[in-house]
Amino acid sequence: MGTNFGIDLTSLLQWNQFTVDLVSFVVKFAILAGGLLQIPPVMVWVERRVPALMQRRRGPNRVGLFKWRLYGLLQSLADTIKLIFKEEVVPDGAHKVFYHLAPVFCVFPAFLIACAIPYGPDLNIFGYTIPLSVVRVDVGFLFIFAISSLAVYGVSLAGWASNNKYSLMGSLRASAQMISYEIPLGMSLLPIVLIYGTLDLGKIVEAQSSFFKWGAFTAPFSLLIFVICMFAETNRAPFDLAEGESELVAGFHTEYNSAKFAAFFLGEYVSMFVLSALASTVFFGGWQVPFVPYESLVAMLGSPNIAAIVGVLMLLLKSMFFMWLYIWVRWTLPRFRYDQLMSLGWKFMLPIGLANVVGTAVVLAVLRFK
Amino acid sequence: MEVFYFVPEVLFYILSGLILLSSVMVVSARNPVTSAIFLVLDLFFVAALYAKLDAHFTAAIQVLVYAGAIVVLFVFVIMLLNLKPEALRGVRFSVGEAAVLLITLVGFAIIGSELARTAPEAVIPGNLGAGAIELAGGNTFVVAMRMFTSYLWPFEMASILILLAIVACVMVAKKDKVLGAAHHFRGGSPE
Numbered sequence: 001m002g003t004n005f006g007i008d009l010t011s012l013l014q015w016n017q018f019t020v021d022l023v024s025f026v027v028k029f030a031i032l033a034g035g036l037l038q039i040p041p042v043m044v045w046v047e048r049r050v051p052a053l054m055q056r057r058r059g060p061n062r063v064g065l066f067k068w069r070l071y072g073l074l075q076s077l078a079d080t081i082k083l084i085f086k087e088e089v090v091p092d093g094a095h096k097v098f099y100h101l102a103p104v105f106c107v108f109p110a111f112l113i114a115c116a117i118p119y120g121p122d123l124n125i126f127g128y129t130i131p132l133s134v135v136r137v138d139v140g141f142l143f144i145f146a147i148s149s150l151a152v153y154g155v156s157l158a159g160w161a162s163n164n165k166y167s168l169m170g171s172l173r174a175s176a177q178m179i180s181y182e183i184p185l186g187m188s189l190l191p192i193v194l195i196y197g198t199l200d201l202g203k204i205v206e207a208q209s210s211f212f213k214w215g216a217f218t219a220p221f222s223l224l225i226f227v228i229c230m231f232a233e234t235n236r237a238p239f240d241l242a243e244g245e246s247e248l249v250a251g252f253h254t255e256y257n258s259a260k261f262a263a264f265f266l267g268e269y270v271s272m273f274v275l276s277a278l279a280s281t282v283f284f285g286g287w288q289v290p291f292v293p294y295e296s297l298v299a300m301l302g303s304p305n306i307a308a309i310v311g312v313l314m315l316l317l318k319s320m321f322f323m324w325l326y327i328w329v330r331w332t333l334p335r336f337r338y339d340q341l342m343s344l345g346w347k348f349m350l351p352i353g354l355a356n357v358v359g360t361a362v363v364l365a366v367l368r369f370k
Numbered sequence: 371m372e373v374f375y376f377v378p379e380v381l382f383y384i385l386s387g388l389i390l391l392s393s394v395m396v397v398s399a400r401n402p403v404t405s406a407i408f409l410v411l412d413l414f415f416v417a418a419l420y421a422k423l424d425a426h427f428t429a430a431i432q433v434l435v436y437a438g439a440i441v442v443l444f445v446f447v448i449m450l451l452n453l454k455p456e457a458l459r460g461v462r463f464s465v466g467e468a469a470v471l472l473i474t475l476v477g478f479a480i481i482g483s484e485l486a487r488t489a490p491e492a493v494i495p496g497n498l499g500a501g502a503i504e505l506a507g508g509n510t511f512v513v514a515m516r517m518f519t520s521y522l523w524p525f526e527m528a529s530i531l532i533l534l535a536i537v538a539c540v541m542v543a544k545k546d547k548v549l550g551a552a553h554h555f556r557g558g559s560p561e
Contacts, residue, residue, distance in 0.1 A: 095401075095403075097404075098403065098404075098407070137426060138426055138504075138508050138509060138510075139426045139427050139430050139509060139510055142427065142430035142431065142434060142510075143426075143430050145430075145434055145438075146417075146429075146430045146431075146432075146433035146434040146437075146438060147433070149433070149434055149437070149438025149439065149442075150410075150414075150433070150437060150438055152438070152442050153407070153410065153442070153445070156442075156445055156446070156449065157403075157407070157445075160403065160449050168449070172446075172449075175442070175446070179439075179442060199510055200508075
């Protein structure tokens with residue numbers, strides 16, 4: 001190292017695998033973060049229009065641009081602007097630091113997990129291979145569970161720091177629920193690891209190349225457990241006791257308003273999307289187009305880059321189905337009682353999850369023994 | 371790429387500094403919740419250090435088990451006890467404590483400098499690079515192979531130990547109920 005610590009700026013400008021990785025990382029992260037920020041406004045709109053559709057109402061349809069109504073799509077924009085510019089009120093007895101940090105703790109894990117999901121097959125630009133996930137982790141599953149287990153801190157800190165009994169009760173409920181359902185959620189993915197023999201999400205998607213190799217067919221019970229736990233893990237209906245309005249005002253974010261309240265929204269919707277994308281990746285072939293293997297897709301479209309774009313759209317389509325499912329279920333099933341939720345988690349989901357793991361292992365051992 | 375050779379080293383010192391800083395904050399913070407959150411940060415930075423050493427499996431397990439599960443229970447207990455910061459004594463040293471602290475620090479300095487002097491010879495440069503592990507089948511595979519072949523016996527013993535602890539916990543938690551039932555059976559009233 002010289003006096004300038006060996007920094008040679010001219011070598012930064014030469015393209016090689018390292019600089020391509022660096023630049024593509026920044027670009028991919030920017031695109032991903034920008035995309036994730038668009039989810040809450042759109043989902044809020046969907047969450048108002050879809051129940052209106054189900055209940056034969058109109059829903060918000062007024063806010064538009066000049067003479068175009070756009071089906072009320074700009075209502076979300078108006079709401080976002082309102083939330084950002086509202087006055088911030090911090091409760092007197094709140095713990096100032098943690099009160100402000102809690103929304104950050106809620107948003108950060110969701111964004112970090114989104115980085116590990118493979119959104120499409122590799123891009124090929126000027127001879128450099130660019131994988132379409134922000135980071136390629138070879139222990140993808142463990143990474144996702146490790147980071148998602150940190151989401152509890154946001155919720156519990158928010159409730160505790162607000163210095164409000166409803167907030168604290170809501171946060172205790174929410175965090176107990178998240179911890180309880182994390183276990184069957186992990187259990188439900190173990191058979192997938194056993195079947196495909198890897199923890200790498202990218203390799204799992206590649207293994208699901210034909211329609212009947214999808215996780216939904218190879219591990220149907222896992223899909224069932226995963227989907228149920230997915231609702232509990234994001235505190236969504238029918239497991240949204242954390243914000244039971246009639247008992248707890250609004251749960252852990254009772255004392256939050258303006259932009260910090262919006263941050264909780266962001267965290268909730270992004271983690272919904274992340275779990276939807278994970279479910280699509282693990283059980284519905286990720287970016288694979290049904291009935292069309294990747295090789296023939298490339299041959300059909302003539303370029304791996306166009307195939308990659310098709311793959312991304314495919315994954316988004318599959319994730320959208322799960323996002324729709326969230327709202328569908330919310331307006332179909334009534335809320336559970338708290339003891340029902342806990343006994344469902346510990347006495348029903350966990351034993352079934354364990355049996356599923358053992359059963360899959362036995363079947364695989366028998367198949368391998370033959 | 372010659373330029374970036376110094377990056378891992380700088381990263382190591384940044385992470386070590388953050389680990390030391392958050393460790394000090396864990397023991398010196400007045401508010402127990404602050405301590406717990408700094409403990410989470412501490413464990414998270416240690417995991418980052420593992421990840422920097424290409425031990426992705428260990429890093430993920432570190433966050434999953436310690437930061438994600440154990441400290442959550444700490445936070446729960448602290449919140450439920452609702453300790454006030456003023457209920458805890460601040461950091462005040464008596465002369466004797468200060469002397470002990472000083473001696474400990476000097477001892478650490480001596481051991482640390484000795485380790486730093488002998489470390490390059492002590493560490494056997496094994497085949498532990500990212501590429502070698504990738505060739506051997508990946509992080510998880512390598513750990514699993516070792517754990518279920520060479521170290522199967524200690525691994526299973528540890529799991530039995532944990533099982534014993536769980537059973538003991540359940541018994542301790544059930545104690546009151548059992549005693550109460552016994553009282554009731556003898557015609558006494560459970561208090």
